[in-house]
Amino acid sequence: MKIVTQEDLEKHQAATFRGAVEGIATGLAISLPGSWLLHKRVPFYRTLPIQLKALGVILVVGPCYAIQAERRGVQYDMSTWKGAGKDLLDEEEYAEQKRWESLSTNEKIGDWAFKHQYSVISGSWAASMGLAAAIIMKDRNQTTSQKIVQARMWAQGLTIGVLIAAGILTHKARSEAAAHRPVDHSWSQIIEDQQREKKRIAAASR
Structure with a gap:
Protein backbone atom coordinates (compact mmCIF):
# COMPACT_ATOMS: atom_id res chain seq x y z
CA MET A 1 0.00 0.00 0.00
CA LYS A 2 1.32 3.45 -0.88
CA ILE A 3 1.82 5.76 2.10
CA VAL A 4 0.62 9.27 1.27
CA THR A 5 3.03 11.94 2.46
CA GLN A 6 2.55 15.66 2.88
CA GLU A 7 4.63 16.19 -0.27
CA ASP A 8 2.25 13.91 -2.21
CA LEU A 9 -0.73 15.92 -0.98
CA GLU A 10 0.91 19.20 -1.98
CA LYS A 11 1.80 17.89 -5.44
CA HIS A 12 -1.73 16.53 -5.89
CA GLN A 13 -3.14 19.91 -4.90
CA ALA A 14 -0.78 21.65 -7.34
CA ALA A 15 -1.84 19.31 -10.16
CA THR A 16 -5.51 19.90 -9.37
CA PHE A 17 -4.97 23.67 -9.26
CA ARG A 18 -3.18 23.53 -12.63
CA GLY A 19 -6.13 21.61 -14.08
CA ALA A 20 -8.56 24.15 -12.63
CA VAL A 21 -6.65 27.01 -14.28
CA GLU A 22 -6.57 25.13 -17.59
CA GLY A 23 -10.31 24.42 -17.35
CA ILE A 24 -11.18 28.03 -16.58
CA ALA A 25 -8.98 29.25 -19.45
CA THR A 26 -10.59 26.77 -21.85
CA GLY A 27 -14.10 27.71 -20.72
CA LEU A 28 -13.40 31.41 -21.15
CA ALA A 29 -11.80 30.80 -24.55
CA ILE A 30 -15.06 29.16 -25.65
CA SER A 31 -17.70 31.26 -23.87
CA LEU A 32 -16.35 34.80 -24.29
CA PRO A 33 -15.91 34.68 -28.09
CA GLY A 34 -19.27 32.90 -28.33
CA SER A 35 -20.95 35.61 -26.28
CA TRP A 36 -19.29 38.32 -28.36
CA LEU A 37 -20.41 36.63 -31.59
CA LEU A 38 -23.99 36.35 -30.34
CA HIS A 39 -23.91 40.00 -29.28
CA LYS A 40 -22.81 41.05 -32.77
CA ARG A 41 -25.20 38.87 -34.79
CA VAL A 42 -28.28 38.24 -32.64
CA PRO A 43 -30.34 41.36 -31.80
CA PHE A 44 -32.28 39.48 -29.11
CA TYR A 45 -29.07 38.55 -27.30
CA ARG A 46 -28.11 42.23 -27.09
CA THR A 47 -31.32 42.96 -25.18
CA LEU A 48 -30.57 40.38 -22.47
CA PRO A 49 -29.42 41.70 -19.08
CA ILE A 50 -25.75 41.33 -18.23
CA GLN A 51 -26.63 38.86 -15.47
CA LEU A 52 -28.00 36.33 -17.99
CA LYS A 53 -25.00 36.76 -20.25
CA ALA A 54 -22.68 36.19 -17.29
CA LEU A 55 -24.69 33.09 -16.36
CA GLY A 56 -24.14 31.72 -19.86
CA VAL A 57 -20.39 32.17 -19.45
CA ILE A 58 -20.47 30.47 -16.03
CA LEU A 59 -22.43 27.51 -17.41
CA VAL A 60 -19.56 26.87 -19.83
CA VAL A 61 -16.65 27.67 -17.51
CA GLY A 62 -17.97 25.69 -14.53
CA PRO A 63 -17.97 22.21 -16.13
CA CYS A 64 -14.64 22.85 -17.87
CA TYR A 65 -13.10 23.85 -14.54
CA ALA A 66 -14.44 20.83 -12.63
CA ILE A 67 -13.64 18.24 -15.32
CA GLN A 68 -10.08 19.39 -16.00
CA ALA A 69 -9.23 19.81 -12.30
CA GLU A 70 -10.36 16.26 -11.57
CA ARG A 71 -8.60 14.95 -14.67
CA ARG A 72 -5.24 16.42 -13.62
CA GLY A 73 -5.67 15.07 -10.10
CA VAL A 74 -6.35 11.57 -11.39
CA GLN A 75 -3.39 11.78 -13.76
CA TYR A 76 -1.09 12.68 -10.87
CA ASP A 77 -2.44 9.83 -8.73
CA MET A 78 -1.78 7.34 -11.52
CA SER A 79 1.74 8.68 -12.05
CA THR A 80 2.66 7.91 -8.42
CA TRP A 81 1.83 4.21 -8.67
CA LYS A 82 4.89 2.03 -9.00
CA GLY A 83 5.77 -1.66 -8.84
CA ALA A 84 2.86 -4.06 -8.41
Whole structure:
Protein backbone atom coordinates (compact mmCIF):
# COMPACT_ATOMS: atom_id res chain seq x y z
CA MET A 1 0.00 0.00 0.00
CA LYS A 2 1.32 3.45 -0.88
CA ILE A 3 1.82 5.76 2.10
CA VAL A 4 0.62 9.27 1.27
CA THR A 5 3.03 11.94 2.46
CA GLN A 6 2.55 15.66 2.88
CA GLU A 7 4.63 16.19 -0.27
CA ASP A 8 2.25 13.91 -2.21
CA LEU A 9 -0.73 15.92 -0.98
CA GLU A 10 0.91 19.20 -1.98
CA LYS A 11 1.80 17.89 -5.44
CA HIS A 12 -1.73 16.53 -5.89
CA GLN A 13 -3.14 19.91 -4.90
CA ALA A 14 -0.78 21.65 -7.34
CA ALA A 15 -1.84 19.31 -10.16
CA THR A 16 -5.51 19.90 -9.37
CA PHE A 17 -4.97 23.67 -9.26
CA ARG A 18 -3.18 23.53 -12.63
CA GLY A 19 -6.13 21.61 -14.08
CA ALA A 20 -8.56 24.15 -12.63
CA VAL A 21 -6.65 27.01 -14.28
CA GLU A 22 -6.57 25.13 -17.59
CA GLY A 23 -10.31 24.42 -17.35
CA ILE A 24 -11.18 28.03 -16.58
CA ALA A 25 -8.98 29.25 -19.45
CA THR A 26 -10.59 26.77 -21.85
CA GLY A 27 -14.10 27.71 -20.72
CA LEU A 28 -13.40 31.41 -21.15
CA ALA A 29 -11.80 30.80 -24.55
CA ILE A 30 -15.06 29.16 -25.65
CA SER A 31 -17.70 31.26 -23.87
CA LEU A 32 -16.35 34.80 -24.29
CA PRO A 33 -15.91 34.68 -28.09
CA GLY A 34 -19.27 32.90 -28.33
CA SER A 35 -20.95 35.61 -26.28
CA TRP A 36 -19.29 38.32 -28.36
CA LEU A 37 -20.41 36.63 -31.59
CA LEU A 38 -23.99 36.35 -30.34
CA HIS A 39 -23.91 40.00 -29.28
CA LYS A 40 -22.81 41.05 -32.77
CA ARG A 41 -25.20 38.87 -34.79
CA VAL A 42 -28.28 38.24 -32.64
CA PRO A 43 -30.34 41.36 -31.80
CA PHE A 44 -32.28 39.48 -29.11
CA TYR A 45 -29.07 38.55 -27.30
CA ARG A 46 -28.11 42.23 -27.09
CA THR A 47 -31.32 42.96 -25.18
CA LEU A 48 -30.57 40.38 -22.47
CA PRO A 49 -29.42 41.70 -19.08
CA ILE A 50 -25.75 41.33 -18.23
CA GLN A 51 -26.63 38.86 -15.47
CA LEU A 52 -28.00 36.33 -17.99
CA LYS A 53 -25.00 36.76 -20.25
CA ALA A 54 -22.68 36.19 -17.29
CA LEU A 55 -24.69 33.09 -16.36
CA GLY A 56 -24.14 31.72 -19.86
CA VAL A 57 -20.39 32.17 -19.45
CA ILE A 58 -20.47 30.47 -16.03
CA LEU A 59 -22.43 27.51 -17.41
CA VAL A 60 -19.56 26.87 -19.83
CA VAL A 61 -16.65 27.67 -17.51
CA GLY A 62 -17.97 25.69 -14.53
CA PRO A 63 -17.97 22.21 -16.13
CA CYS A 64 -14.64 22.85 -17.87
CA TYR A 65 -13.10 23.85 -14.54
CA ALA A 66 -14.44 20.83 -12.63
CA ILE A 67 -13.64 18.24 -15.32
CA GLN A 68 -10.08 19.39 -16.00
CA ALA A 69 -9.23 19.81 -12.30
CA GLU A 70 -10.36 16.26 -11.57
CA ARG A 71 -8.60 14.95 -14.67
CA ARG A 72 -5.24 16.42 -13.62
CA GLY A 73 -5.67 15.07 -10.10
CA VAL A 74 -6.35 11.57 -11.39
CA GLN A 75 -3.39 11.78 -13.76
CA TYR A 76 -1.09 12.68 -10.87
CA ASP A 77 -2.44 9.83 -8.73
CA MET A 78 -1.78 7.34 -11.52
CA SER A 79 1.74 8.68 -12.05
CA THR A 80 2.66 7.91 -8.42
CA TRP A 81 1.83 4.21 -8.67
CA LYS A 82 4.89 2.03 -9.00
CA GLY A 83 5.77 -1.66 -8.84
CA ALA A 84 2.86 -4.06 -8.41
CA GLY A 85 0.32 -1.25 -8.30
CA LYS A 86 1.43 0.13 -11.66
CA ASP A 87 1.52 -3.37 -13.13
CA LEU A 88 -2.09 -3.85 -12.05
CA LEU A 89 -3.15 -0.56 -13.63
CA ASP A 90 -1.36 -1.52 -16.86
CA GLU A 91 -3.11 -4.89 -16.87
CA GLU A 92 -6.51 -3.28 -16.34
CA GLU A 93 -5.83 -0.76 -19.12
CA TYR A 94 -4.81 -3.54 -21.50
CA ALA A 95 -7.90 -5.61 -20.60
CA GLU A 96 -10.14 -2.59 -21.18
CA GLN A 97 -8.51 -1.97 -24.56
CA LYS A 98 -9.07 -5.59 -25.61
CA ARG A 99 -12.69 -5.42 -24.42
CA TRP A 100 -13.24 -2.23 -26.44
CA GLU A 101 -11.78 -3.77 -29.58
CA SER A 102 -14.12 -6.76 -29.26
CA LEU A 103 -17.26 -4.59 -29.23
CA SER A 104 -19.41 -3.96 -32.29
CA THR A 105 -19.98 -0.40 -33.55
CA ASN A 106 -23.37 -0.12 -31.81
CA GLU A 107 -21.92 -1.50 -28.58
CA LYS A 108 -19.06 0.98 -28.76
CA ILE A 109 -21.54 3.85 -29.17
CA GLY A 110 -23.56 2.64 -26.18
CA ASP A 111 -20.44 2.08 -24.08
CA TRP A 112 -19.05 5.52 -24.91
CA ALA A 113 -22.40 7.18 -24.16
CA PHE A 114 -22.58 5.34 -20.83
CA LYS A 115 -19.12 6.56 -19.80
CA HIS A 116 -19.76 10.13 -21.00
CA GLN A 117 -23.48 10.35 -20.24
CA TYR A 118 -23.30 13.76 -18.54
CA SER A 119 -21.36 15.23 -21.45
CA VAL A 120 -23.89 13.73 -23.88
CA ILE A 121 -26.83 15.14 -21.92
CA SER A 122 -25.38 18.63 -21.52
CA GLY A 123 -24.05 18.77 -25.09
CA SER A 124 -27.32 17.56 -26.62
CA TRP A 125 -29.30 20.00 -24.51
CA ALA A 126 -27.05 22.94 -25.44
CA ALA A 127 -27.14 22.07 -29.16
CA SER A 128 -30.93 21.63 -29.11
CA MET A 129 -31.42 24.90 -27.27
CA GLY A 130 -29.16 26.73 -29.71
CA LEU A 131 -31.11 25.38 -32.68
CA ALA A 132 -34.45 26.19 -31.05
CA ALA A 133 -33.31 29.70 -30.16
CA ALA A 134 -32.12 30.33 -33.70
CA ILE A 135 -35.51 29.28 -35.08
CA ILE A 136 -37.50 31.30 -32.54
CA MET A 137 -35.48 34.48 -32.97
CA LYS A 138 -36.18 34.52 -36.71
CA ASP A 139 -39.92 34.87 -36.09
CA ARG A 140 -40.61 38.61 -36.50
CA ASN A 141 -44.30 38.26 -35.66
CA GLN A 142 -43.63 37.65 -31.95
CA THR A 143 -42.64 40.15 -29.31
CA THR A 144 -39.54 39.72 -27.16
CA SER A 145 -41.59 38.55 -24.17
CA GLN A 146 -43.39 35.96 -26.33
CA LYS A 147 -40.06 34.67 -27.62
CA ILE A 148 -38.76 34.33 -24.05
CA VAL A 149 -41.84 32.33 -23.01
CA GLN A 150 -41.53 30.10 -26.05
CA ALA A 151 -37.81 29.58 -25.45
CA ARG A 152 -38.55 28.55 -21.87
CA MET A 153 -41.12 26.01 -23.05
CA TRP A 154 -38.62 24.63 -25.56
CA ALA A 155 -36.02 24.38 -22.78
CA GLN A 156 -38.36 22.37 -20.56
CA GLY A 157 -39.39 20.03 -23.38
CA LEU A 158 -35.86 19.52 -24.67
CA THR A 159 -34.53 18.82 -21.18
CA ILE A 160 -37.11 16.08 -20.63
CA GLY A 161 -36.49 14.67 -24.12
CA VAL A 162 -32.71 14.56 -23.68
CA LEU A 163 -33.02 12.86 -20.28
CA ILE A 164 -35.35 10.20 -21.70
CA ALA A 165 -33.10 9.61 -24.71
CA ALA A 166 -30.02 9.37 -22.48
CA GLY A 167 -31.81 6.89 -20.23
CA ILE A 168 -32.72 4.68 -23.18
CA LEU A 169 -29.24 4.96 -24.64
CA THR A 170 -27.47 3.93 -21.44
CA HIS A 171 -30.04 1.43 -20.08
CA LYS A 172 -28.46 -1.58 -21.77
CA ALA A 173 -24.95 -0.62 -20.67
CA ARG A 174 -26.16 -0.12 -17.10
CA SER A 175 -27.90 -3.50 -17.06
CA GLU A 176 -24.81 -5.30 -18.39
CA ALA A 177 -22.55 -3.50 -15.92
CA ALA A 178 -24.79 -4.50 -13.02
CA ALA A 179 -25.01 -8.12 -14.19
CA HIS A 180 -21.27 -8.50 -14.73
CA ARG A 181 -19.94 -6.29 -11.97
CA PRO A 182 -16.47 -7.61 -11.17
CA VAL A 183 -15.27 -8.25 -7.64
CA ASP A 184 -12.38 -5.98 -6.75
CA HIS A 185 -9.41 -8.16 -5.92
CA SER A 186 -6.87 -5.45 -6.70
CA TRP A 187 -5.33 -5.22 -3.25
CA SER A 188 -5.01 -8.98 -2.82
CA GLN A 189 -3.45 -9.20 -6.27
CA ILE A 190 -0.95 -6.47 -5.41
CA ILE A 191 0.00 -8.26 -2.19
CA GLU A 192 0.48 -11.53 -4.08
CA ASP A 193 2.63 -9.80 -6.69
CA GLN A 194 4.75 -8.22 -3.97
CA GLN A 195 5.22 -11.57 -2.22
CA ARG A 196 6.27 -13.22 -5.48
CA GLU A 197 8.75 -10.39 -6.08
CA LYS A 198 10.23 -10.83 -2.59
CA LYS A 199 10.62 -14.57 -3.14
CA ARG A 200 12.28 -13.97 -6.51
CA ILE A 201 14.77 -11.52 -4.96
CA ALA A 202 15.45 -13.89 -2.05
CA ALA A 203 16.04 -16.81 -4.43
CA ALA A 204 18.35 -14.73 -6.62
CA SER A 205 20.44 -13.63 -3.62
CA ARG A 206 21.20 -17.21 -2.50
